[in-house]
Amino acid sequence: MDGNTDSTDDxxxxxxxxxxxxxxxxxxxxxxxxxALRSALAAIDNAEAVVAPETATGATNAHLAGTRTGVGSTEADRRALSIGDVRALLRAETTDRRTEADRYDGLGQHEAAGRLRREAEVLDHHADG
Structure with a gap:
């Protein structure tokens, strides 16, 4: 196994x-x-998304313009993220939450700030390994 495969498996x-x-x-x-966990998983899903390919003229459905039919037509291509990519996403999620928590504190919204800090704590140990 090469390093990239190991990283993807991680x-x-x-x-x-x-x-x-x-x-x-x-x-x-x-x-x-x-x-926090739902948001993090959604961020990972979004990062794996790739641009949808243009459909070939002959591969479209006669009933709906621009749609594909056949085996695999509902499958979406995904990018393979490395463990570093995923950890960077999680760090960004925690940073965003802490930044917003500070902003909420400045606005007197201490309960909302506390909630965001608790969410950041949930993601912290995954972001750092």
Missing amino acids: ARSLRAALRTELVAAMRSRRADAVA
Whole structure:
């Protein structure tokens, strides 16, 4: 196995850990953790998205212009993220939450600021490994 494959496997393992923690947080009704983990998983999904390919003229559906039919037509291509990419996304998520928490404190919204800081704490240990 090459280093890139190992890094991608590590990224998949981290995503699986986030999903496992999300299920546990949902079961224990930890709303802050659920919000943070869902947001982080969505950020990872968004980062994996690639630009949709142009459809070939002959590969379109006769009923809807610009649509494809056939085997694999509903599958979306995804970018393979490295563990570094995923950790960088998680660090960005925690930084955003802390920045907004400081802003909320300045506006007197201490409860909302506290919620954002708790969300950042949930993601911290995953971001740093």
